[in-house]
Amino acid sequence: MNIIVCIKQVPDTQDIRINPETNTLMREGVQSIVNPFDMYAIEEALRIKERLGAASTKVTVLSMGPSQAEEALREAVSMGADEMVLMSDRAFAGSDTWATSYTLAKGIQKLGKFDLIICGKQAIDGDTAQVGPGIAATLDIPQVTYVKKTEDIKEGLAKFERMTEEGYEVIETPLPCLITVVKEINIPRLPSLKGKIKAKQSKATVLGAKDLEVDPDRLGLQGSPTAVKKIFTPPKRTGGQVLQGEVPDIVNKLADSIKDVVISVSKT
Amino acid sequence: MDYLLTEQQIMVRDLARKIAKEKITPVAAEHDEKETFPWEIMKVMAESDLCGVYIEEKYGGLGGGAMELCLVTEELSRACGGIAICFAATALGTYPIILFGNDEQKQKYLPDIASGKKLAAFALTEAGAGSDAGAIATTARKEGDHYVLNGVKQWITNGGEAEVYTVIAMTDREKGARGASAFIIEKGTPGFDFGKKEKKLGIRASATRELVFNECKIPKANLLGREGMGFIVAMKTFDKSRPGVAAQAVGIAQGALDHAVKYSRERKQFGKTISSFQGLQFMLADMATEVEAARALTYSVAKMVDTGAKDVSKESAMAKLFASDVAMKVTTDAIQVLGGYGYMRDYPVEKYMRDAKITQIYEGTNQIQRNVIALELLKEQLRG
Numbered sequence: 116m117n118i119i120v121c122i123k124q125v126p127d128t129q130d131i132r133i134n135p136e137t138n139t140l141m142r143e144g145v146q147s148i149v150n151p152f153d154m155y156a157i158e159e160a161l162r163i164k165e166r167l168g169a170a171s172t173k174v175t176v177l178s179m180g181p182s183q184a185e186e187a188l189r190e191a192v193s194m195g196a197d198e199m200v201l202m203s204d205r206a207f208a209g210s211d212t213w214a215t216s217y218t219l220a221k222g223i224q225k226l227g228k229f230d231l232i233i234c235g236k237q238a239i240d241g242d243t244a245q246v247g248p249g250i251a252a253t254l255d256i257p258q259v260t261y262v263k264k265t266e267d268i269k270e271g272l273a274k275f276e277r278m279t280e281e282g283y284e285v286i287e288t289p290l291p292c293l294i295t296v297v298k299e300i301n302i303p304r305l306p307s308l309k310g311k312i313k314a315k316q317s318k319a320t321v322l323g324a325k326d327l328e329v330d331p332d333r334l335g336l337q338g339s340p341t342a343v344k345k346i347f348t349p350p351k352r353t354g355g356q357v358l359q360g361e362v363p364d365i366v367n368k369l370a371d372s373i374k375d376v377v378i379s380v381s382k383t
Numbered sequence: 384m385d386y387l388l389t390e391q392q393i394m395v396r397d398l399a400r401k402i403a404k405e406k407i408t409p410v411a412a413e414h415d416e417k418e419t420f421p422w423e424i425m426k427v428m429a430e431s432d433l434c435g436v437y438i439e440e441k442y443g444g445l446g447g448g449a450m451e452l453c454l455v456t457e458e459l460s461r462a463c464g465g466i467a468i469c470f471a472a473t474a475l476g477t478y479p480i481i482l483f484g485n486d487e488q489k490q491k492y493l494p495d496i497a498s499g500k501k502l503a504a505f506a507l508t509e510a511g512a513g514s515d516a517g518a519i520a521t522t523a524r525k526e527g528d529h530y531v532l533n534g535v536k537q538w539i540t541n542g543g544e545a546e547v548y549t550v551i552a553m554t555d556r557e558k559g560a561r562g563a564s565a566f567i568i569e570k571g572t573p574g575f576d577f578g579k580k581e582k583k584l585g586i587r588a589s590a591t592r593e594l595v596f597n598e599c600k601i602p603k604a605n606l607l608g609r610e611g612m613g614f615i616v617a618m619k620t621f622d623k624s625r626p627g628v629a630a631q632a633v634g635i636a637q638g639a640l641d642h643a644v645k646y647s648r649e650r651k652q653f654g655k656t657i658s659s660f661q662g663l664q665f666m667l668a669d670m671a672t673e674v675e676a677a678r679a680l681t682y683s684v685a686k687m688v689d690t691g692a693k694d695v696s697k698e699s700a701m702a703k704l705f706a707s708d709v710a711m712k713v714t715t716d717a718i719q720v721l722g723g724y725g726y727m728r729d730y731p732v733e734k735y736m737r738d739a740k741i742t743q744i745y746e747g748t749n750q751i752q753r754n755v756i757a758l759e760l761l762k763e764q765l766r767g
């Protein structure tokens with residue numbers, strides 16, 4: 116089985132300081148890390164590999180970014196990933212999620228046969244959660260987002276638990292497919308020494324625009340229709356209602372409000 | 384300070400640091416409070432390939448030496464000296480096999496220790512034989528193809544948790560110090576039991592137990608080196624392992640210093656952070672200087688050991704002596720920097736002081752280290 120994990124190098128937000136004069140992020144000297152959600156994706160790939168047998172399963176990590184992004188790929192190899200591919204080209208610069216999904220999908224096609232693509236649910240620097248689904252759409256394969264458990268996986272078929280606001284859904288899907296994972300799925304391992312030594316000695320395969328069969332108009336800045344109008348934090352969800360007073364009063368109030376809910380639901 | 388570590392040593396240090404920060408720091412207080420053995424951390428160590436950094440590649444290790452042992456011990460101790468010693472005491476129990484084991488013994492025991500599957504322990508001390516190791520009363524009687532052990536070892540770190548024990552016992556009492564021998568004994572051997580777990584001041588995550596031998600029969604193949612070499616095995620082992628205790632002390636001191644510096648920038652009195660008071664700055668400066676001096680001596684001795692220097696007793700003793708005294712002083716001063724908060728168990732600093740104390744006692748008290756150093760000095764003078 117071939118598993119591809121898409122990862123992104125992002126600035127360590129714990130490290131970022133705000134310039135008090137300009138109110139902008141001070142990126143200088145900020146450490147780069149693997150997008151935390153992608154760590155769960157790497158770990159899940161490695162666990163599937165352990166489950167299916169190391170000999171028959173290959174985990175390839177893929178990243179689009181500048182040459183420094185090779186460091187992020189190395190980290191995945193030090194945890195146990197087999198191969199690393201870096202998509203790096205000036206032509207890719209300035210990509211929005213649309214162009215990024217397209218480029219990564221083309222890179223994945225270039226790599227040949229694959230069974231499962233795993234992405235983190237979103238990147239902490241953009242928070243869009245669009246690239247995973249975008250890749251699946253471009254490749255025209257099924258996608259399961261917000262996966263919190265791999266229930267079963269075998270040649271051609273997989274079953275996942277997908278988190279929803281109310282609970283979870285169990286989804287069975289043919290392979291190849293793409294999943295995005297949430298942090299509930301696992302606890303990422305630390306790198307091993309032997310992995311680190313291997314990572315140090317490995318080199319990423321580098322893919323540029325000329326290596327791919329792509330429509331040049333869909334790459335980079337010119338392939339990116341997104342225009343950012345404004346960035347803001349959505350309003351926090353308001354907390355629930357707090358009932359106060361003597362216990363019998365509270366119980367009565369609670370009973371009344373449950374009745375209201377039941378009535379309004381049964382009306383609809 | 385740059386100690387010109389190799390690329391691989393930096394990798395080892397950074398990985399140990401990561402484990403300390405992400406895995407040990409969050410659980411250190413709980414293991415201390417409840418006196419529980421940190422198996423979950425030993426598992427992380429195993430998965431990260433750190434257990435065998437000082438073991439030859441041929442036997443599944445990384446192929447490093449005392450320096451790697453020190454780097455890992457120091458980084459772990461920075462987060463918890465008690466958890467660190469579970470790793471370092473395994474090294475103490477393993478060194479006799481590395482130094483005196485034959486190929487068969489090495490093949491049999493080292494790979495499982497290197498992979499972290501098994502822990503080891505070293506057993507010399509008895510109720511009546513501490514500094515005076517020559518007074519040990521545990522005996523090993525030869526019977527055909529076997530030895531039969533009788534006696535009680537006291538305060539053995541990793542006792543009960545480890546699978547592999549190197550034990551010093553008397554094979555010939557008449558010969559005195561030349562009548563001791565070293566054996567490898569596996570947990571589960573009939574006649575080999577454990578006494579109660581000790582309640583301690585510090586390093587409370589580590590397990591300290593008695594080993595009880597009652598007509599415990601082991602094959603002749605478990606003798607390390609030759610009969611009569613027991614104390615040579617012990618002394619040569621200590622020469623290699625004492626830099627590890629020094630590294631534990633350096634790590635504990637560094638951890639306490641880290642907390643003290645951080646706290647001094649947060650705590651306000653007289654309308655200012657306490658770090659703005661020169662009286663406190665001078666304390667921090669002295670602490671940092673002492674820690675660095677201890678580290679420099681420890682690393683130098685570790686490097687000396689790794690270059691294969693023949694006689695390292697004096698230097699090894701110096702590193703252990705100096706670093707452990709520094710750890711005691713620096714951790715005491717760290718509490719002073721925190722004032723009353725430092726004295727409270729809600730803050731991590733008092734634990735560093737409790738953990739530091741043991742480094743002045745085990746693997747030879749600091750008085751015994753001074754004896755070793757002085758003896759070597761005088762011998763050197765005699766040789767001219």
Ligand SMILES: Cc1cc2nc3c(=O)[nH]c(=O)nc-3n(C[C@H](O)[C@H](O)[C@H](O)COP(=O)(O)OP(=O)(O)OC[C@H]3O[C@@H](n4cnc5c(N)ncnc54)[C@H](O)[C@@H]3O)c2cc1C
Pocket residue numbers: 472504505506507508512513514515537538539540541583591741744745746747748749750751754
């Ligand atoms: C937590 C813990 C873990 C341990 N782990 C192990 C282990 O894994 N394996 C093992 O074999 N042992 C272990 N020990 C034992 C340890 O090595 C001994 O405690 C140590 O060697 C000192 O022996 P003692 O406690 O009997 O002290 P004593 O020898 O009774 O010493 C008492 C005091 O007298 C001083 N003194 C003794 N002789 C002299 C002298 N000639 N000149 C000057 N001063 C002297 C000592 O320095 C000390 O201050 C452990 C001990 C502890 C507390």
